[in-house]
Amino acid sequence: MAEELKKVDVVIVGTGWAGGITAAELTKKGYKVVALERGKEQSRNDFIGAKDELKYSIRYDMMQDLSKDTVTARGSMEETAKPVRNNNYARFGNDTGGASVHWNGVSLRWLPYDFEIHSQTVEKYGAKKIPENCTIQDWGITYDELEPYYDKFEKTAGVSGEENPVGPPRSDKYPNPPLKTTPSIELFKKASTNLGYHPYRLPAANMSETYTNPDGETINACMYCAFCEEYGCDFGAKGDPIVTVLETARKTGNFEIRNESTVTEVIHDGTKAIGLKYIDNITGIEYIQPADIVVLAGFVFTNNKLLLKSKIGKPYNPETQEGVIGKNFTGHFSNISTYIGARGFFNNEKWNLSMGTGALGAKVDDYAGDNVDHTDLDFLHGYEIRYYHLGQRPIDNNHVPEGTPAWGKEYKEKNLFYHNRSLIIRAKTAFLPNRYTYLDLDPTYKDEFGDPLIRATVHYEEQDIKRAQHGVETCKEIMTEMGADIIDLVDVPDDVKFDSKFYTNHFLGGAIMGEDPATSAVNNYSQMWDMDNLFVLGGSSFPHNSNHDPTETIGAFAYRASEGMIEYLGGEGGLLVEAKQTSKA
Amino acid sequence: MADNNNPKTESHDPGRRNFLKNTGLVVGGVAGGSLLGGLFTNQMKSDDGKKGKNEETAKVDPSHARVFFGRFEDFIVLATATELIFPEDDNGPGAIGLDVPYFIDKQLAGTWGINGDDYRQAPFTNLEGLKKIEKADEKVNHSRANRGKIFLEGLRLMNAESMKRFDASFDQATEEQQHEIMGDLAAGKLDMKSIPSDAFFALLKQATLEGAFSDPLYGGNKNMDGWRMKEFAGARPSYADVIESEEFVKLDPISLTDYQRKK
């Protein structure tokens, strides 16, 4: 029998941006908050001297311990899913601060089109433009409504950036100027400008200068140390939950992080959540932490797993298309997004590619969202083109032109020669949901406690492939203009299938947001329609995937949800948004 | 810290020449098959202190003992194979000179060798199923056999294949013969039980590159020469002062041992 602990105001699963923002906002208002975190306690001290590529980028020391829990994956409903066994296929967060600590820091707003994707598409192109199996839907909120929360996130995380010439309207400029630039970034910008595109610097949660955020937390200036993506920051120079929101919450005296605590179930009575059941990883003792508000912020897989296991909401059924939990799973799948593009080899140039920062670079948004007219395109939504200067580490970067032998003298020669002479331009594509791409519980494989693993079924539709191929072509166009001597494409074949790789850690959906409880799990405060004191935060609430990275939008919605929770606790409770019936009965 | 913020002022000597001169283990030219065997045997001998007093002998490295590989015959196949993948040349040392074989031996003896961080619940995927998986690393991940077992099977198979074809152990075969076997391995043409052989080639190559380019604390990348060859500066605290430079800035590498001592 699990031991029941003393009730608190709010209990949260997870300490990443989603959980951390909630903790800061509620503790500042005087509420007592407990966050349950399965991983170990960690602070900046753990990152000092952590410039070890083998440990962090190759053995993935900061990522989820898959020996305890993982996901299973398959490319269609006909296949038997296999478990993801190694972190090379799953870079999920694990310890205090979650993946929000070892992220790059690329901080992007999504587009007005994203939040009203269904209605705007129908209005502009007619309902027929939406492919049969595509399940895009509006989010029940507009960009303008979300904008203040974006602004808040950017100020908390200290984003360094410049105005996007083709971006959505902003109420204020970025809190910090853009990071330093480099010759290869300038080359990319020049080439894309020549071609008529509108490049701008990647907005980065790596500080261009020392910065103090509105909560009074100081974030130091970035050193361009190049051990950033997949690493915690040595210098307290990356906007992450440890140096911002978790610290803000800690200072209130109202906050406790309970590490090594794996949440296994939401305890509820059918209408209200009572608390969270968790296991102490060290002792194996089970506890229940009751609270007035229960928050799931354990990333997309844990959020969905907990809802399904705890039997909250109606599970999605791809055959009947009824139910919600598990629906519209999407992401940046690496063989049709993010890791595709054009690599150029330059015989007469040499750059300082070993230097860099997680979000140092530039991008082009001309094909983002609905920025170009899609009437004659065979896909909806779009992609962005990126050049990153994130610090090229030597184990992970062994690029040789196609046709080079895979080993031996010539291989070594070219490997060494091109190490500082090759650049890659990548396309980050949107992925639109379809009825056959969803999450449910695996029938075979179990986690360390004997609970079923979450299973992802990921089917690529034709439009997803076309969009990606278009993106690769644009990368090639820009790389050609940049003057590479040899260009190799990381291409997308017509018959490409999901490769079970969860590398980008941009995975979304399953407990999606909307205005109708029949087609969504939560409202625009991330509040469960079926259980008003349960809030489900993070990418799990996104009904589709944009071409932009998700974290700033996760942060913005966490601010909005926190506002809702404060209203809920201070008032009568109940739903914060009135449900609408938009779907056909 | 202040000094490191201004790496432009630091010495640009890559030290490769010195390294080659100073090490007693790797001598000029591409090491052919039979030479390699000799190299290792010599090394063993020098460790035994059998070399003459006046001979320039390398200092015995106490980390040069095997922990995973019980049999020297397996280790010498590993050493030969890694050197074949990443040979010594004018740029600098090859896998052996970088201590890659010892690096791999140590890795196999730890968590990585037993897939200790991986999800290891059955059912696994059988050989037919593994062949259908596209990516080589995924084939390795889904095998029932852990990396240690895969390495032993793969290396012994390469050796047996060499005996069968050329009547010589892999390390004693000619370089051309060794490349022939490596080619078949990489093409998936050798029959392994644990994984398709192309996946073993990929694993071996990945491990070789890891040993050449990881921090020397793991026992490879000897003298940071792997990094020097790539003009990679290692665990540097800051590039803030130089990142904007129009020119390529060559810096001497810093290891984690140096870096952590500074704190």
Ligand SMILES: Cc1cc2nc3c(=O)[nH]c(=O)nc-3n(C[C@H](O)[C@H](O)[C@H](O)COP(=O)(O)OP(=O)(O)OC[C@H]3O[C@@H](n4cnc5c(N)ncnc54)[C@H](O)[C@@H]3O)c2cc1C
């Ligand atoms: C290498 C890398 C680079 C990235 N770069 C970028 C980028 O540049 N831009 C961008 O927008 N996004 C980026 N991302 C994605 C970004 O990290 C995530 O979108 C973001 O961290 C999600 O925040 P979160 O709070 O929802 O989840 P997380 O930060 O992952 O936090 C979830 C927490 O919940 C805990 N948890 C999970 N299950 C349980 C359980 N059962 N019990 C207790 N605790 C649990 C986890 O241990 C974790 O600490 C990157 C991701 C990775 C891996």
Ligand code: SF4
């Ligand atoms: S590159 Fe900058 S933000 Fe990233 S880890 Fe280094 S100092 Fe920190």
